[in-house]
Amino acid sequence: MSGTGAALSLDCPQTLSTECWKVPGYRYVSYDNSAATPCGVSAINGTAAGICERPNVRVTSWVINGKNVIADPFTDGWDLCGVPFLSDLAATLNTWDPFAGGWTTAFSDACAYFLRSRALPPTGTKYGVLTAVDIDTKETITFTPVDTVVADTYYRRITEVDCDGTTTTRWTNDAGATVPAPDPAQIVECTVQVTPGARVTPTQRVRPRIARFTGTASSTNLDRIPADVQSMTLTVLAGAVRVRAAGSGATNSSGGPTTYGDDVTVPAGITLTWAVDGDSNDLALDGGLIFTGTAAGADFLVHWTEHIYTDAD
Structure with missing residues (x-):
């Protein structure tokens, strides 16, 4: 058999493959x-x-x-x-x-x-x-x-060949618009069913707090703060401050129920700190402290850190 060979003409560019990928929702x-x-x-x-x-x-x-x-x-x-x-x-x-x-x-x-x-x-x-x-x-x-x-976020990975033989890859979103390539660590093939990749527990953060007290004012029992207090520091600027260790539920006025005998007066110029290491075993301080100025000239700072859980990234 004989015949005349003729070059084939391809539509350019030509799609070689279209793949479906997704970022799993949660x-x-x-x-x-x-x-x-x-x-x-x-x-x-x-x-x-x-x-x-x-x-x-x-x-x-x-x-x-x-x-x-x-x-x-x-x-x-x-x-x-x-x-x-x-x-x-x-x-x-x-x-x-x-x-x-x-x-x-x-x-x-x-x-x-x-x-x-x-x-x-x-x-x-x-x-x-x-x-x-x-x-x-x-x-x-x-x-x-x-x-x-x-919801799941869908992408298409489209591989094309140009008329000069160059192969290129582009990504589109679910609406067909070209978008930057998604993070390869976040995507799976659309047919794959996976456990959500979002974190198992909420984001854990440590928030710093500070308050200043003068005269005979008292701090709030830090055990009553609606967060896990990881550390607290008392700095006595002037006068003296009474420090009492009180159990959960104690108030500034009553001090009770008190579960500890700690009750000392701290003079000016002294800084005291209580803290945990913050790991999963020692997440928060146990028991509260109440700080009270002993006279009109007292001046002191209390600052502490709160371990909180938040949905924010």
Whole structure:
């Protein structure tokens, strides 16, 4: 057989392959005890209200995936407002959650302190209302969660060959617009189902604080601050300052309940510091301190660091 050879003409550029990639999304579920907030709704007898210090409650139901996971109601207790209350509530959720949601205290500007799950897939386990009855007041207490969802982000990697044989690769978003290449450490193929790559616990940060006191003023019992205090420093500028070690719940005026006998007067020119190393074993100082000027001429500084949990990156 004979014939005439002819050059083939290709459309240029020509697509060699189109691949689908994604940055996996995630979801957080949150509960709040501060009435109606972006992080959840707490209610008393059906009316949105803040809920604090409930030492004697009977938890009757927690609806997950449309079913009550608490088949046998139980008696529990939740402590003061802020972090103590939320820590108790988190313990309740972690005890009864069959899906191991990993509930921890978090912080945000919109909600202050609240409860948040670990990172979950964008869709899946549906957490619902937690209901309890205050045995002392007979009130019905409910917590309704809020989902914060970040969907999967899709990309296309398109490999093309030009008329001169040059091969190039470009990326487009889900709408087809050309975009910079995504971080290769964040993407997986679209067919891959993975556990969310978001952090298991909220971002942990240490926030510095400082306050100045004069005369016979007293500092707040630092054990009552709604955060984990990792360090505190007293600097006496003038006069003298009385330092008392008091247990949780003590106030400036009463000092009680006091669980320690420490009660000393510190003169001017002295600086004292208390601190932990901040690792997972020694996260916060245990027990509070109250600082009080002993006379009108007293002048002192108290500064401390707070370990907080926040959704911010």
